[in-house]
Amino acid sequence: MKRELLKFLLFAIVVSVVPAFVSGGYLLNVLVFVGIFTMLAVALNLLLGFAGQISLGQAAFYGLGAYMSGVLTASHGMNPWVAMLIGAGAVGLLTFVLGFPILRLKGHSLAMATLGLGIIVYIFFNETVDVTGGPSGLSGIPNLTVGSFVFDSDLKNYYLIWGFALLAILLAVNLTNSRIGRALKAIHQSEVAARVLGVDVHLLKVEIFTISGVLSAIAGSLYAHTVMFISPTSFGFNVSIELLTMVIIGGLGSIYGSVLGAALLTLLPELLRTFQDYDIIVYGLLLILMTMFMPGGLVRGIPDAAVALYGKLKGGGADVER
Amino acid sequence: MASSDQILQYCLSGLSTGAIYALIGIGFAIIYNSTGIINFAQGEFVMLGGMLTVFFLSVAVLPLPAAVTAAVLVATLVGVIFERLAIRPLKDAQPITLIIITIGGSILIRGIVMLVWGKDTHALPAFSGNEPLFVGGATILPQHLWIFVITVLIIAANRLYFHHSISGKAMRACSYNARASRLVGIDVKRMVLFSFAISAAMGSMAGIIIAPLTMTSYDVGVMLGLKGFCAAIIGGMSSGIGTVFGGLIVGVLESLGAGLVSSGYKDAIAFFILLIILFLRPQGLFRKGETERV
Amino acid sequence: MLRGEAITRTFGGITALDDVSFSFAAGKITGIIGPNGAGKTTLFNIITGIYAPTEGKVFLEGKDITGLAPEKLARMGMVRTFQGIELFPQMTVLENVMVGRHTKSKSGIIASAFKLPGHIREEKNIREKALSWLQFAGLGDLADQEAGSLPFGRGRILEIARALALEPRIIFMDEPAAGLNSRETRELAGLIRKISELGITIALVEHDMELVMDICEEIMVLNLGRKLAWGTPREIQENREVVMAYLGEG
Ligand SMILES: Nc1ncnc2c1ncn2[C@@H]1O[C@H](COP(=O)(O)OP(=O)(O)O)[C@@H](O)[C@H]1O
Ligand SMILES: [Mg+2]
Numbered sequence: 001m002k003r004e005l006l007k008f009l010l011f012a013i014v015v016s017v018v019p020a021f022v023s024g025g026y027l028l029n030v031l032v033f034v035g036i037f038t039m040l041a042v043a044l045n046l047l048l049g050f051a052g053q054i055s056l057g058q059a060a061f062y063g064l065g066a067y068m069s070g071v072l073t074a075s076h077g078m079n080p081w082v083a084m085l086i087g088a089g090a091v092g093l094l095t096f097v098l099g100f101p102i103l104r105l106k107g108h109s110l111a112m113a114t115l116g117l118g119i120i121v122y123i124f125f126n127e128t129v130d131v132t133g134g135p136s137g138l139s140g141i142p143n144l145t146v147g148s149f150v151f152d153s154d155l156k157n158y159y160l161i162w163g164f165a166l167l168a169i170l171l172a173v174n175l176t177n178s179r180i181g182r183a184l185k186a187i188h189q190s191e192v193a194a195r196v197l198g199v200d201v202h203l204l205k206v207e208i209f210t211i212s213g214v215l216s217a218i219a220g221s222l223y224a225h226t227v228m229f230i231s232p233t234s235f236g237f238n239v240s241i242e243l244l245t246m247v248i249i250g251g252l253g254s255i256y257g258s259v260l261g262a263a264l265l266t267l268l269p270e271l272l273r274t275f276q277d278y279d280i281i282v283y284g285l286l287l288i289l290m291t292m293f294m295p296g297g298l299v300r301g302i303p304d305a306a307v308a309l310y311g312k313l314k315g316g317g318a319d320v321e322r
Numbered sequence: 323m324a325s326s327d328q329i330l331q332y333c334l335s336g337l338s339t340g341a342i343y344a345l346i347g348i349g350f351a352i353i354y355n356s357t358g359i360i361n362f363a364q365g366e367f368v369m370l371g372g373m374l375t376v377f378f379l380s381v382a383v384l385p386l387p388a389a390v391t392a393a394v395l396v397a398t399l400v401g402v403i404f405e406r407l408a409i410r411p412l413k414d415a416q417p418i419t420l421i422i423i424t425i426g427g428s429i430l431i432r433g434i435v436m437l438v439w440g441k442d443t444h445a446l447p448a449f450s451g452n453e454p455l456f457v458g459g460a461t462i463l464p465q466h467l468w469i470f471v472i473t474v475l476i477i478a479a480n481r482l483y484f485h486h487s488i489s490g491k492a493m494r495a496c497s498y499n500a501r502a503s504r505l506v507g508i509d510v511k512r513m514v515l516f517s518f519a520i521s522a523a524m525g526s527m528a529g530i531i532i533a534p535l536t537m538t539s540y541d542v543g544v545m546l547g548l549k550g551f552c553a554a555i556i557g558g559m560s561s562g563i564g565t566v567f568g569g570l571i572v573g574v575l576e577s578l579g580a581g582l583v584s585s586g587y588k589d590a591i592a593f594f595i596l597l598i599i600l601f602l603r604p605q606g607l608f609r610k611g612e613t614e615r616v
Numbered sequence: 617m618l619r620g621e622a623i624t625r626t627f628g629g630i631t632a633l634d635d636v637s638f639s640f641a642a643g644k645i646t647g648i649i650g651p652n653g654a655g656k657t658t659l660f661n662i663i664t665g666i667y668a669p670t671e672g673k674v675f676l677e678g679k680d681i682t683g684l685a686p687e688k689l690a691r692m693g694m695v696r697t698f699q700g701i702e703l704f705p706q707m708t709v710l711e712n713v714m715v716g717r718h719t720k721s722k723s724g725i726i727a728s729a730f731k732l733p734g735h736i737r738e739e740k741n742i743r744e745k746a747l748s749w750l751q752f753a754g755l756g757d758l759a760d761q762e763a764g765s766l767p768f769g770r771g772r773i774l775e776i777a778r779a780l781a782l783e784p785r786i787i788f789m790d791e792p793a794a795g796l797n798s799r800e801t802r803e804l805a806g807l808i809r810k811i812s813e814l815g816i817t818i819a820l821v822e823h824d825m826e827l828v829m830d831i832c833e834e835i836m837v838l839n840l841g842r843k844l845a846w847g848t849p850r851e852i853q854e855n856r857e858v859v860m861a862y863l864g865e866g
Contacts, residue, residue, distance in 0.1 A: 107360075281437060
């Protein structure tokens with residue numbers, strides 16, 4: 001437990017000093033997105049990595065949070081924080097209610113149902129033009145404010161969003177090292193044994209699905225108030241796949257792995273501008289290769305590979321001596 | 323209010339897209355029954371069928387029948403390669419791993435097609451013109467007839483294969499009990515490969531016959547694949563008549579919904595049906611539930 | 617303590633259990649024997665809420681528990697182990713047993729995520745209790761090993777320790793000695809006796825006749841889904857029908 005806390009503090013320190021070393025405003029802007037995707041990847045990881053329940057509709061909850069915030073503030077002049085709260089609450093209610101039938105499903109059916117849900121929501125974003133502005137998007141969303149302080153620069157937003165992201169990480173780490181976290185892992189590894197030991201498997205799945213939805217919705221609100229413009233393409237099927245790839249690359253069931261996955265997949269395309277549209281090929285390859293050759297993700301795979309390499313080198317050295 | 327002629331019109335065009343969904347759904351079912359895998363890349367075979375035919379027609383300038391044949395062959399080859407490279411090495415993996423692998427395969431195929439042929443939408447000429455035919459008060463296109471005829475032929479061929487040929491029977495045996503099949507000397511691995519080949523071929527054929535009506539592009543596979551899955555779920559994952567009904571139901575409801583309610587929500591309709599079926603009768607409309615063993 | 621009335625269960629065309637009635641006495645060790653496919657596991661699955669019976673009822677201390685979910689039954693003090701071992705392989709041995717404390721603790725998601733004070737105390741208590749049950753089962757020194765890396769025999773014992781952590785009133789064990797060598801089987805017999813001394817009612821399915829005859833006070837024999845006999849070990853050994861069933865003439 002002590003070690004977990006230390007790890008977290010170390011990470012928090014790194015996060016808070018990074019802006020001092022980042023000169024260009026552009027990179028800072030990208031790091032803001034890393035923060036948002038960190039929250040989203042952690043949210044999916046709680047569900048997929050710990051409870052073993054897949055969701056291919058995460059972008060829908062992210063988008064609903066963003067649109068709730070956007071519409072309530074831009075079209076109805078509501079306070080952004082209140083809008084964020086209402087968005088999180090509404091998505092929480094939706095995921096809780098839908099969670100009961102959806103999480104009766106397993107494996108493929110669960111994947112398809114969440115995928116279907118994601119696409120339905122996406123279609124609504126596009127079609128309810130009166131409310132969402134349809135495909136051309138919704139603009140005029142205000143920044144978040146505290147008193148007279150406005151989060152209107154990349155630096156301010158960096159601290160705002162990473163504040164939320166760090167809180168999400170801390171809560172997720174706490175959760176996974178608790179009675180609930182063990183029950184989630186138990187569901188993943190043997191559902192029938194978990195039930196026999198008194199874990200209300202279905203309810204717990206619904207609860208974690210809800211938490212995952214709420215966290216994604218908050219990330220969506222933050223996105224809306226940071227970028228100040230939203231359109232449906234930011235919340236489509238591809239985003240759900242991108243999140244899935246982040247979680248897989250980082251490592252299922254590893255919270256810091258999700259941070260790594262979010263960072264890699266957000267930074268890489270920015271650094272290698274040539275990727276552009278073709279990032280989906282990279283996602284496809286990464287999903288296949290990681291699942292086949294490094295199923296534990298980078299956070300577990302790299303140390304394992306290092307140990308193996310070290311062993312080989314040592315073994316090789318012994319050969320030479322002989 | 324819609325007239326009865328209009329309704330008839332919606333039903334007819336719904337039946338023809340429904341036939342396509344049925345073909346795709348049967349592709350899902352064939353792989354599922356032989357491996358327990360839902361192949362999320364199924365829709366990409368459909369896309370490949372259409373796109374490859376466009377390629378063989380326009381770039382390689384083959385006559386239509388040759389282009390169609392070549393497209394089906396190449397798509398089938400892709401299916402076989404996919405099975406060999408991504409599925410076979412992972413035998414007995416957890417469902418979640420297989421879901422992720424097939425999703426990975428799906429977006430990889432889509433990405434490569436986009437890389438090679440770009441993001442444009444392509445039209446495929448109708449097989450025999452666009453002169454409408456009158457049925458009651460509604461009209462249909464010759465392409466609709468092609469769709470019905472080819473679908474019926476494929477389903478009949480399928481049935482012949484699975485019920486009257488040795489390898490078809492062997493595949494059915496595998497779907498009931500893979501271990502027992504292995505014991506009686508059936509090469510289960512080969513049957514899995516066959517199942518991928520057959521469903522890739524069927525999927526690509528579906529993609530080819532629908533392309534003249536709907537156009538085709540690198541990203542049509544997602545929606546078509548999902549609707550095919552919807553058909554298969556309604557049919558209880560049967561590789562026969564159940565899924566055909568499933569496809570027709572989805573096609574007709576979708577077409578009626580688009581015509582009578584709003585065309586923007588057309589795609590949402592299939593997914594509403596999918597969710598409702600999964601919530602209320604996850605084993606399909608025509609099948610009884612089973613008890614999972616502990 | 618636990619009573620079953622006319623339980624029948626069919627799977628499609630197969631009748632796995634056919635009109636079976638029984639009563640397990642409080643504090644006793646009851647054995648259930650019978651050839652493979654007799655319906656023993658199915659019976660456990662029905663009692664512990666994993667399957668619903670096609671017909672018939674189950675009572676726990678007079679209360680109708682037919683069709684209740686396993687997680688509900690766990691809260692009423694009923695727990696089981698599995699014929700094909702169901703551990704949580706990627707968790708440590710201790711964590712496995714800590715899951716067994718689930719019904720004895722109650723922190724929810726919010727309390728756990730925010731580490732509220734009550735939750736910290738509860739976690740400490742879970743750990744201590746789990747460790748003491750691990751020691752009770754003789755696995756204390758394996759606490760930090762990954763459960764999936766345990767040798768088979770240890771795994772079976774761990775599954776029992778995990779079940780005990782729930783402090784059950786009645787425990788069902790499905791072939792606990794299957795796959796154990798003779799030394800491990802002797803240790804298992806000792807553990808089962810120790811559990812019985814705690815006042816916990818035990819029912820076990822077992823093929824190892826020596827073990828069954830040694831530790832069980834009552835035995836029920838199932839064959840082809842029907843109850844063939846019920847009695848003390850001695851009565852069962854002398855029952856001609858039972859002997860015939862086992863020789864395959866039934
Ligand atoms: N989930 C199930 N689905 C279908 N048949 C089952 C199922 N569970 C058990 N059976 C059948 O019920 C019969 C009894 O099985 P079981 O209770 O496992 O026997 P035992 O534990 O005595 O060896 C067997 O014929 C078995 O095939
Ligand atoms: Mg058994």
